[in-house]
Amino acid sequence: MSEVHAVILAGGSGSRLWPLSRQHLPKQFLALDGKATLLQTTINRLSPTIAAKNVLIVTQESHAKGEAYHALLPYRALYEPIGRNTAPAIALAAAYLMAEGDDPVMVVLPADHIIKDEVQFREHLDIAIRAAESGKLVTFGIQPTRPDTGFGYIKAHPGENGQIHEVERFTEKPDLATAEMFLKEGDYYWNSGMFVWRASVILAEIQRYLPEVHGIVQSILTESRAGKTFQQAVEDHFATMPSISIDYGVLEKSDRVSLIPCDIGWNDVGSWQAVHEISPKDNNGNALQGNVIAVGCKNSLIRAEKRLVAAIGVEDLCVIETADAVLISKSDRTQDVRKVVDALHAKGATEHICHTxxxxxxxxxxxxxxxxxxxxxxxxxxxxxxxxxxxxxxxxxxxxxxxxxxxxxxxxxxxxxxxxxxxxxxxxxxxxxxxxxxxxxxxxxxxxxxxxxxxxxxxxxxxxxxx
Structure with missing residues (x-):
């Protein structure tokens, strides 16, 4: 088997989990269950397939030198001076790994997802690694359980061996009617944002479909060979990168993309409603975290970080308390938390930037x-x-x-x-x-x-x- 490295993308802002997640401490660096952070959980589930020494984290420089300093300290990391979406981050990581003299298989994972069935995940990962060794670009497709408009979809049909499906097309986040049609038609999967491929293969596809990104990466490599460190060269050139996702920039156009269907208890933790779904609950469907008293409440997430929170007779609510902010939302409206963050930014507030x-x-x-x-x-x-x-x-x-x-x-x-x-x-x-x-x-x-x-x-x- 080829050398296998994990590339963990940890540069997101996590604004949908405000007020717990902040610009300076986004959700990947939070322990939602009070134990390990989402980043550490992502790394832990790779063992024993990928050792910690073969983990490379791509994150924002401000995280690495600020609140996430100690979380990142045990691992190799590349720091983006400014966020430029997933394609530049992946190109940078692939070039960095190849500059070390090898052509490893890269397992690219977001830092902030939850997977309940880790054994099944690692079995799928082994299949993906073998497929990537033969030159395929492999993505994990999640078996949809509902017509969700919050995910992109991938249509794929079974290949020759049944384990690997051939991708027909990617679809951006649909409206509800289209999502319902996808589920009825079948062979559609949620786009998980998890990928496996050889470093050289993804770089070749980036060169083909995103020549501007590839050219900037080559400039970084040239300067790093001329005496600068790789990170110093990144700081000089990365800001000129276009902002584009790997899906839109490469995968939607490539003829090398395959998919592994997965039913692994995956959740992208993209809202407080999603946190409620994955959290342990009492007999009334309540997920209560911290110093909380709930009387006659049903199907609610109530989380207290600093003070006592008491609730009486509420249903289908998410209540999140921190030292300087309290969020109260209907469970099915928690996707709108971004609008609160936008409003805080517009008024020049700081409650979305950092905690007290x-x-x-x-x-x-x-x-x-x-x-x-x-x-x-x-x-x-x-x-x-x-x-x-x-x-x-x-x-x-x-x-x-x-x-x-x-x-x-x-x-x-x-x-x-x-x-x-x-x-x-x-x-x-x-x-x-x-x-x-x-x-x-x-x-x-x-x-x-x-x-x-x-x-x-x-x-x-x-x-x-x-x-």
Whole structure:
């Protein structure tokens, strides 16, 4: 068998699961069941077919250097400076793998799907890998269970061996009447977005159907061979990529595409209604998560992240509570959550961008209070051995009070130690750094005062994490 590598596409925004999913921490990096993240679950189900050392994650640079830093740390990764849909991401990954001197089979998977029957999935995966070794572009087609208008469809008929079907055509998301016709006619499958192929074969098809994408990838390869790292060359050229999906750009036109029909308990977790469908339920059909009291409720998803949520007599609702936002929606309207996110963006709000608690490579900060009169109150946690960047701010000063642990503080030319129940002051414009040289977490309370308190008022001079 050929060398097999997994390419996990983890660059999505996950806006349909707001308010839990945010722009800086989208759903692939969330643990919807309170255990492993969707990304980690995707990687885990590949074992033993594909080892962790053969996993390559393609994600946005902002995720890798921000809230998802620790989730991505154990794996190889390529960082997109800007999102450009699936075709450029896949082309980049294929070129990167071939630049290592091999022509592996690539198993391309979204990072944020759920598969209940993992044994059956791996059996289908073995079949797909063998087909890909012979030059086929293989996709997994999901047996439809209802006339769903939220998925693209693929029509395919059985091939010679019965396990591999030959694709006739791809269809974009249909209206309800068309979806009902597809189910009645048969031989239509939901497009799962999961693919298997050789790196060289998909690159050849990209060259044929998307020559602009292929040309940019070749420029990246040329620069990486001339002395730059592959990632540095990506940063120089990736923004010029067109934004196009692999389905629309290549697969709908190629004559190499085959399909494996699957009934594997697949769910793309594309809405809160979908989360309700896959969640454990009580005798009344309720999925209750967190500190929830439900009295006389039926067929509802109620999730509490921060506070107690009590519901009485509600039916067919999704109620999602976070520290700074609450979503209440009829279950069959949760696809419209995107409209809420669009409205937040239009009004210049931040509740769709980040949570009140924000993870950083060095630890985390939590916004406790922000006042329009010009102050912000934060709780900051710095992990043992970690330190923030050497930085300054143009429009705010900062007051730090240590509540546990011991802080090493750089303030201008001075380096001081600040113990529990002691404080220090950072003037506007002063170069400063916070560091935890101890073995226990460092907790401080920070009070910011200034005319502008945005997170983008920062100039970094040194940073351990390449930001």
């Amino acid at each position: 608690k924000v993870n950083r490579p060095w630890g985390s900060y939590t916004v406790l209070e922000e006042d329009p009169e010009g102050f912000k109150l934060k709780r900051i946690e710095v992990a043992p051995g970690a330190r923030l960047s050497l930085q300054s701010h143009r429009q705010r000063s900062e007051h730090w009070v240590v509540v546990s642990g011991t802080a090493t503080v750089t303030n201008g030319d001075e380096v001081i130690t600040v113990h529990k129940n002691q404080s220090t002051y950072i003037p506007i414009g002063a170069k400063h750094r916070l560091e935890n040289r101890g073995n226990e977490p460092l907790h401080i309370v920070e009070i910011q005062v200034g005319d502008y308190l945005g997170e983008d008022d920062i100039q970094r001079y040194e940073d351990n994490y390449g930001r």
